Amino acid sequence: MVVKIKSKGKGLCLVTGGSGFVGYHIVRRLLDEGYSVRVIDNLSRNCNNILDLEKEGKVEFIHGDIRYDDTVRKVMKDVDYIFHEAAICINRSKEFPKEAIDVNLVGSFNIFQAAIDFGVKKVVFASTSSVYGQPEYLPVDEKHPLNPQTPYESAKLCAEHMLKFLAKKHNIKYNILRYFNVYGKKQSTDAYYTSVINTFIKRVLAGEPPVINGKGDQSMDFTHVSDVVEVNMRALESDISGEVFNVAKGEETTIAEVANIILKHCNSKLKPTFIEREVLVTRRRADTSKIKKMLNYEPKVSFTEGIKEVIKDIKENPQDY
Numbered sequence: 275m276v277v278k279i280k281s282k283g284k285g286l287c288l289v290t291g292g293s294g295f296v297g298y299h300i301v302r303r304l305l306d307e308g309y310s311v312r313v314i315d316n317l318s319r320n321c322n323n324i325l326d327l328e329k330e331g332k333v334e335f336i337h338g339d340i341r342y343d344d345t346v347r348k349v350m351k352d353v354d355y356i357f358h359e360a361a362i363c364i365n366r367s368k369e370f371p372k373e374a375i376d377v378n379l380v381g382s383f384n385i386f387q388a389a390i391d392f393g394v395k396k397v398v399f400a401s402t403s404s405v406y407g408q409p410e411y412l413p414v415d416e417k418h419p420l421n422p423q424t425p426y427e428s429a430k431l432c433a434e435h436m437l438k439f440l441a442k443k444h445n446i447k448y449n450i451l452r453y454f455n456v457y458g459k460k461q462s463t464d465a466y467y468t469s470v471i472n473t474f475i476k477r478v479l480a481g482e483p484p485v486i487n488g489k490g491d492q493s494m495d496f497t498h499v500s501d502v503v504e505v506n507m508r509a510l511e512s513d514i515s516g517e518v519f520n521v522a523k524g525e526e527t528t529i530a531e532v533a534n535i536i537l538k539h540c541n542s543k544l545k546p547t548f549i550e551r552e553v554l555v556t557r558r559r560a561d562t563s564k565i566k567k568m569l570n571y572e573p574k575v576s577f578t579e580g581i582k583e584v585i586k587d588i589k590e591n592p593q594d595y
């Protein structure tokens with residue numbers, strides 16, 4: 275492994291998981307903003323996103339795994355800032371709990387410790403709203419009790435604590451972002467909870483009905499990826515450090531509503547079908563006042579606007595999904 279890119283422009287950013295859905299959008303934005311970008315990803319979930327940018331010479335791509343400390347230390351050379359997105363998802367963590375600990379906790383620790391040892395100026399860590407578990411009240415603010423339900427969430431929460439501990443000890447700047455349900459272009463459709471929108475759109479465009487788990491009354495707070503990227507940029511570029519932020523639209527939409535909005539905008543007369551399945555969290559709606567107050571940001575993309583954009587992209591680029 276040869277690390278080539280040096281810090282230039284606004285600085286060198288390392289994006290872990292930069293071939294993934296959110297990571298890729300962060301990479302694009304960083305390039306537009308004049309940062310140089312290095313990505314580490316083991317391509318366990320997505321591979322096409324980043325390879326095109328690498329071929330065009332726009333990013334330095336390291337095919338590597340954050341579980342291995344020596345790999346992580348090699349990619350840290352000259353890095354100014356880190357967006358830590360690499361993780362395994364909820365469903366995989368339920369099947370392979372140890373992998374969740376290895377990637378989402380030990381891998382995160384490797385990134386944080388190397389950031390300290392290599393003098394990185396700031397770390398932005400992608401955590402998850404799932405650390406709250408089933409809401410005890412709505413909207414869920416950052417002080418809501420923490421009640422992780424799966425190895426994915428337990429490892430993410432532990433990684434949050436680890437980052438706070440290391441930052442206090444070594445005085446490194448960081449912010450933690452708890453994403454609610456992110457959606458948008460280029461999201462792969464292999465995980466029900468995180469990609470329900472794209473999964474439904476793909477099915478409807480193929481002439482198949484959306485399949486709803488349970489009654490469809492479970493809700494999520496859907497957040498367009500461009501809003502998530504904007505919060506990442508503000509979490510990095512502002513003077514604010516050491517904070518935990520909810521990243522969400524602050525609106526509740528049920529899965530049945532999602533299906534109906536998609537059917538309408540795909541001009542489909544199909545009706546959703548319902549199947550019995552365990553629903554982990556029945557409702558989600560974030561209190562977003564902290565990002566508004568401290569990062570001066572109010573999410574912008576309306577749900578309908580976001581859905582229409584994804585429908586258009588899946589029609590035009592079906593090979594990406």
Ligand SMILES: NC(=O)c1ccc[n+]([C@@H]2O[C@H](COP(=O)([O-])OP(=O)(O)OC[C@H]3O[C@@H](n4cnc5c(N)ncnc54)[C@H](O)[C@@H]3O)[C@@H](O)[C@H]2O)c1
Pocket residue numbers: 290291292293294295296297314315316317318319320338339340341358359360361362363377381400401402403452453454455456457462468
């Ligand atoms: N998408 C959402 O709705 C959502 C919600 C809450 C939190 N998050 C968090 O945001 C981050 C980004 O999510 P996403 O939707 O883009 O996920 P994603 O699965 O699309 O991207 C994650 C990337 O990490 C890579 N990766 C996994 N294990 C790795 C390892 N051991 N070493 C190196 N790379 C590895 C994968 O190949 C993938 O490209 C994740 O940390 C996720 O937990 C996402």
